[in-house]
Amino acid sequence: MDHAYVEEHGLIERYHQGALPPEEEARFEEHFAGCAQCLELLVLDRGLRRGLRAVAAEEGARAARLGLLAWIARRSRGVQAGLLVAALFVAAALPSAFFLTRTPPGGLASPRGDTPLFLLHGFRGDPVEPAATIDLARVAGFLVLAVEVDDDPRFAGYRVTVTGTDGATLFRQADLRPNAFESLMITCPAGFFAPGDYRLRVEGVDDAGAGVEVGGYPFRVVDER
Amino acid sequence: MHDEHSVPAADPDSPAALATRIAAGEARAEARLVELYGRVVAIILDRHTGGRPEAEDLYQETFQTALEKLRRSELREPAKLPGFLARIARNLAIEHYRKRARRRTEGDSGVLRVAVARGPGQLDVLLDSEWAALVRRLIEELDASRDREILFRLYVAEEEKEKIAADLGLSSLQFNRVVHRARQRFKTLYEERLVAGTTGGAMIALLVTLCY
Numbered sequence: 001m002d003h004a005y006v007e008e009h010g011l012i013e014r015y016h017q018g019a020l021p022p023e024e025e026a027r028f029e030e031h032f033a034g035c036a037q038c039l040e041l042l043v044l045d046r047g048l049r050r051g052l053r054a055v056a057a058e059e060g061a062r063a064a065r066l067g068l069l070a071w072i073a074r075r076s077r078g079v080q081a082g083l084l085v086a087a088l089f090v091a092a093a094l095p096s097a098f099f100l101t102r103t104p105p106g107g108l109a110s111p112r113g114d115t116p117l118f119l120l121h122g123f124r125g126d127p128v129e130p131a132a133t134i135d136l137a138r139v140a141g142f143l144v145l146a147v148e149v150d151d152d153p154r155f156a157g158y159r160v161t162v163t164g165t166d167g168a169t170l171f172r173q174a175d176l177r178p179n180a181f182e183s184l185m186i187t188c189p190a191g192f193f194a195p196g197d198y199r200l201r202v203e204g205v206d207d208a209g210a211g212v213e214v215g216g217y218p219f220r221v222v223d224e225r
Numbered sequence: 226m227h228d229e230h231s232v233p234a235a236d237p238d239s240p241a242a243l244a245t246r247i248a249a250g251e252a253r254a255e256a257r258l259v260e261l262y263g264r265v266v267a268i269i270l271d272r273h274t275g276g277r278p279e280a281e282d283l284y285q286e287t288f289q290t291a292l293e294k295l296r297r298s299e300l301r302e303p304a305k306l307p308g309f310l311a312r313i314a315r316n317l318a319i320e321h322y323r324k325r326a327r328r329r330t331e332g333d334s335g336v337l338r339v340a341v342a343r344g345p346g347q348l349d350v351l352l353d354s355e356w357a358a359l360v361r362r363l364i365e366e367l368d369a370s371r372d373r374e375i376l377f378r379l380y381v382a383e384e385e386k387e388k389i390a391a392d393l394g395l396s397s398l399q400f401n402r403v404v405h406r407a408r409q410r411f412k413t414l415y416e417e418r419l420v421a422g423t424t425g426g427a428m429i430a431l432l433v434t435l436c437y
Contacts, residue, residue: 010386010401015272017383029315033265034240034307041408042268048363048411051356052380055364058357119382146382148374183377 001031006038012045056117056144056185117144119183120200120217132219139190146183147202147217155204159211160186165197174205193221244303247295258295259288262307266314273318283321287314359414366410375403 006012011028014020020028032038116139120132134143149158158178162171171192176184184202199218203211236242238257246254266287270280290313294300300309367373371393378384390400 007401007405013379013386013404018272026312026315029269029311030308033262033269033311039265039268043264044408044412044415046268047356047415048360048376048408049380050353051358051360051363051411052376054353054357055360056377056381117381119378119384148377150370 001027003037006031012038012041013049015042016046016049056146117146117185118219119146119148120219122147122215122217132217134193134219134221136190136193136195136221136223137225142187143190145186145188145200145217145219147186147200147215148183149178149202149204149214152204152214154206155212156207157205158184158214159203159205160184161201161203162186163199163201170198195221195223197221239304240306241303244295244300244306247292248298250296255292258292262310265307266310269311269314270318273315273322279321283314283317286317290317359411359418362414363407363411367407372403372407375400376407379404 006028011020011024015025015028032042118132118134147160157174158176159172159174160176161169163169171186171188173186176186178184186200197218197220199216201213202215202217204214205211237246237254238261243254243258243261247258263284266284267280270283270287274280274283287310291310294309300306364373364376367376375389375393378389379386386400387397389395390397393400395403
């Protein structure tokens with residue numbers, strides 16, 4: 001196994017993704033065990049991956065502080081109490097992450113670095129099937145919806161709205177700005193969605209508060225438990 | 226006549242020499258084996274366990290198994306010591322999950338449960354914050370928003386490279402170049418941090434050693 005082959009076939013990143021066929025994975029492991037160059041690349045690539053995910057999680061946590069608190073504020077008093085208890089339970093279950101990440105005011109838990117992130121893709125017109133599927137069986141705690149937007153100077157911020165198939169609004173969040181990845185991150189508790197089809201609408205909002213739709217992102221939620 | 230337990234005069238840490246020294250009963254060579262190959266074994270186990278806590282037990286088991294075989298001179302080609310260790314780590318991890326799957330299938334009391342994925346340890350969290358600091362600098366330096374998008378979709382959203390390249394109208398070569406440039410810059414930032422002589426530089430070097 002030579003380095004041109006390793007580079008050409010993207011073995012470093014595919015190894016970390018678990019995307020190599022078993023035989024090739026075994027051969028690569030036997031190679032890098034004795035190859036200082038590949039070992040260094042593996043360490044650095046993993047660092048890059050972990051760093052990017054940590055930055056994404058920080059961005060997600062920031063969005064969660066705004067979005068989750070806003071969402072809770074719109075619930076009834078009884079539901080609010082239950083949600084806060086649930087959030088504190090999550091915090092108690094993640095002491096090290098909770099302690100070392102920026103703790104939001106009021107003790108709400110932040111999403112962790114391994115919070116599942118779903119990148120949604122926009123469509124012009126109505127797609128026959130949603131391209132993104134979220135399986136609740138694979139989500140615990142929080143999930144992050146991410147959509148890519150250009151940081152358009154015409155807009156002071158962005159507003160996202162999640163609607164169900166009946167058009168009813170489930171969630172709305174304003175004053176969002178694209179993060180370092182030029183994405184909007186919307187962090188929700190996993191229990192927020194019931195199985196079904198949804199649409200996330202993104203509007204650019206100008207200084208006068210007028211909104212212009214810049215993208216629609218359909219997605220499906222299932223529960224394979 | 227060749228004495229299989231003689232210590233070669235050349236590099237005493239070469240795979241062949243190390244295997245031979247261990248077979249000769251040299252305790253220091255055993256410690257050196259762990260020093261030199263601990264990171265390799267940790268990376269393999271991290272991959273196969275998804276960072277779960279059983280990686281720590283499997284790490285110990287890998288070296289215990291390897292040392293027992295080496296002491297009995299069971300490695301026929303000492304020069305292939307690194308591959309030998311990689312195979313042991315991989316096989317132990319695969320066998321661990323096979324056994325666990327069997328136990329789950331055979332279990333009838335509902336007592337056996339899938340292990341909960343490990344929450345990040347404090348060292349892991351500290352290391353992540355060090356990597357994140359480097360990544361923030363890297364992102365600031367990237368000129369093209371397209372490059373940021375590529376890194377985000379490849380490493381965070383874990384999309385297929387082919388799909389990202391097709392969406393952005395890039396050839397495989399162009400895509401690889403962007404990732405290669407970003408990696409090279411990240412490496413430089415990492416090395417600059419290491420040689421800066423700062424507390425942060427020492428910290429990241431220590432954390433990388435401890436966490437792999």
